Amino acid sequence: MKRINILPLILTVFFGFSCSEDWLQPDPLSFYTPENVFVDAAGFEAALVRCKKEINSENHGGYSPMVAEVDYSDVAVALRQSDFTKVTPSTSYQLPILSFFMNSYVYIKNANTIISRIDDIVWTDQSLKDRILSEALWFRSYWYLRLVNTYGDVPWEGKELKGPKLDYYSTSRWTILNKIQGDLEFAVEKLPVKGARLGDVSKGAANQLLAKVYLANCEFDKAISAASAVIDGPYALMTKRFGSSSEETYHGNKGYIEHNVMWDLHRVDNKNDPANTETIYATVDRADAPPETWWNVVGTSTLRNFTPSYWKVLDSRGVRASNWTFVGGDTLGIGNGDVRTNNYWHYKIWEDENYTWQTTPDLRRADCNWIEMGDSIAEIITWNPTSPNYGQPLNRIYYKSLNDTIDTWYPWAHNKVFVPTTNYAQPHGGQGDWYIFRLAETYLLRAEAYYFKDQLGLAAADINMVRDRANAPLISASDVTIDYIFEERARELYAEEMRHSEMVRVSFQLAKLSKEGYSLANISQKNWFHDRIMRVNEHYHPPKYFFWGVEATLNPEHILWPIPQEVITANTLGRINQNIGYDGTEFNVPPLEVIPEDTSE
Numbered sequence: 001m002k003r004i005n006i007l008p009l010i011l012t013v014f015f016g017f018s019c020s021e022d023w024l025q026p027d028p029l030s031f032y033t034p035e036n037v038f039v040d041a042a043g044f045e046a047a048l049v050r051c052k053k054e055i056n057s058e059n060h061g062g063y064s065p066m067v068a069e070v071d072y073s074d075v076a077v078a079l080r081q082s083d084f085t086k087v088t089p090s091t092s093y094q095l096p097i098l099s100f101f102m103n104s105y106v107y108i109k110n111a112n113t114i115i116s117r118i119d120d121i122v123w124t125d126q127s128l129k130d131r132i133l134s135e136a137l138w139f140r141s142y143w144y145l146r147l148v149n150t151y152g153d154v155p156w157e158g159k160e161l162k163g164p165k166l167d168y169y170s171t172s173r174w175t176i177l178n179k180i181q182g183d184l185e186f187a188v189e190k191l192p193v194k195g196a197r198l199g200d201v202s203k204g205a206a207n208q209l210l211a212k213v214y215l216a217n218c219e220f221d222k223a224i225s226a227a228s229a230v231i232d233g234p235y236a237l238m239t240k241r242f243g244s245s246s247e248e249t250y251h252g253n254k255g256y257i258e259h260n261v262m263w264d265l266h267r268v269d270n271k272n273d274p275a276n277t278e279t280i281y282a283t284v285d286r287a288d289a290p291p292e293t294w295w296n297v298v299g300t301s302t303l304r305n306f307t308p309s310y311w312k313v314l315d316s317r318g319v320r321a322s323n324w325t326f327v328g329g330d331t332l333g334i335g336n337g338d339v340r341t342n343n344y345w346h347y348k349i350w351e352d353e354n355y356t357w358q359t360t361p362d363l364r365r366a367d368c369n370w371i372e373m374g375d376s377i378a379e380i381i382t383w384n385p386t387s388p389n390y391g392q393p394l395n396r397i398y399y400k401s402l403n404d405t406i407d408t409w410y411p412w413a414h415n416k417v418f419v420p421t422t423n424y425a426q427p428h429g430g431q432g433d434w435y436i437f438r439l440a441e442t443y444l445l446r447a448e449a450y451y452f453k454d455q456l457g458l459a460a461a462d463i464n465m466v467r468d469r470a471n472a473p474l475i476s477a478s479d480v481t482i483d484y485i486f487e488e489r490a491r492e493l494y495a496e497e498m499r500h501s502e503m504v505r506v507s508f509q510l511a512k513l514s515k516e517g518y519s520l521a522n523i524s525q526k527n528w529f530h531d532r533i534m535r536v537n538e539h540y541h542p543p544k545y546f547f548w549g550v551e552a553t554l555n556p557e558h559i560l561w562p563i564p565q566e567v568i569t570a571n572t573l574g575r576i577n578q579n580i581g582y583d584g585t586e587f588n589v590p591p592l593e594v595i596p597e598d599t600s601e
Helices: 007-016 041-058 065-071 099-117 126-148 173-190 203-216 220-231 439-452 456-469 482-493 499-512 528-536 565-570
Strands: 076-078 279-282 339-341 377-381 393-395 435-438
Touching: 041 065, 041 099, 041 126, 065 076, 065 339, 065 499, 099 126, 126 173, 126 203, 173 203, 203 220, 203 279, 203 435, 203 439, 203 499, 220 439, 279 439, 435 439, 439 456, 439 482, 456 482, 482 499, 482 528, 499 528
Parallel strands: none
Antiparallel strands: 076 339, 279 435, 377 393
């Protein structure tokens, strides 16, 4: 595996700037203060590397934002905190409901430092300056888009802080969307078609993010144009096997089996492979790189968060049949069931009038990509060599309590979450590059824009580009609905997209346009996010999902997550609003409708 040539810069910034947990406070002064770093182009490049490293936070580490985003969506529930009424502005069990807010502003702060200091030196190469500024604007825009699609109205900070600031006010999400739209329009013009190094932001990544902002602002023609710029660019859907695993077969628990391109697409060492023409932007986190470059010592934790605890199943003696320490455990991992998916995701969305989930030709649901746990017999075999059942499939009848298998017995899309664990004692899912944007989503974004323009034939054509590559049956214009688009997003982008955030975005679009009975005036009482979950996620239907004394509960106001109370309390000279449905909303004031002038200098 090639070493990435940005590692020296990562080390410089890693030791140069501590990632303070204090919300939007300047880092403590040290030898590596901004005044010592931002003295030449290399210093700005070093700061950008920090921004590139920070985006690993989306999908690395135990209980990453990606885990929470899938848990609070239509395809799953959170294993131990399925009752969202127990999430408060001060408590968020395990999942980063509150910490994501705090951390995002740390990442924004680091991008702001680059933006604010870009004119502090004399640039001999204007294109270099424009590219560095554009990358910083991209990262800042990325985090602000995530914030407004997670929390709604949030404070805006657009410059480097050089002292404490306690007078923030919430700014309207629409105002922030307009601001980052302008920033991204600038960035698109200045960024190169292809980045020089891994992790560099390209014109395609900027257009992809801009397309999402245009959609959020209901500017659908512009969204189509931005998505088309990506689709017409140097990208193509992968249709043939490729990469490091293209000549291999996965033996593991299934014996000999032939893989397909949907397996290859999701191998961590293929995501940034030059042969992969589908990647628009992916994180960089390598198991064989120096430990100080890793985002997290464990890595992605996908084999922990996204798979069931199959290892709890016993053999006929009452002893664990297939503990993770036996042969096969390094491949299947040590699942914890933290993302408890549902039968809608396992089976329903793969069915149509001609096919069941077992017979569908869709490569994404092919046997080589999934681990099945049947009604009583699993595809996993008993690995314990001392077991009388050695070599036999796991049998649910031997589980200690058939009424207590909710975290243990369900199928999963193994191709999406299998990451070898190289640097940790237990197979949680190690370091690995991860998709932020790839071309399949671009087609689905453009299809969404066409849907909102009532151009259903064009929407179907874009959806069919994704389905055709997956060998799935093609659809017609009459099949296109916003629900169908999100079904396709689930089939294609599971464990990649920030599902909750994308559903919130569409909910605001429908409300702004007063479509399907939704409106901005009462979005906390009625919204598409909640209605869709109630329609398709059986965990919220009687008999409701129940685990660890918690029953699955999600109300319309939970479309937005709570603002951390410690942020509101510390902001003594201003007012950061709390979202409806959480304690403290009686103190809310109207959000700012213009970007506030900076007074931190």
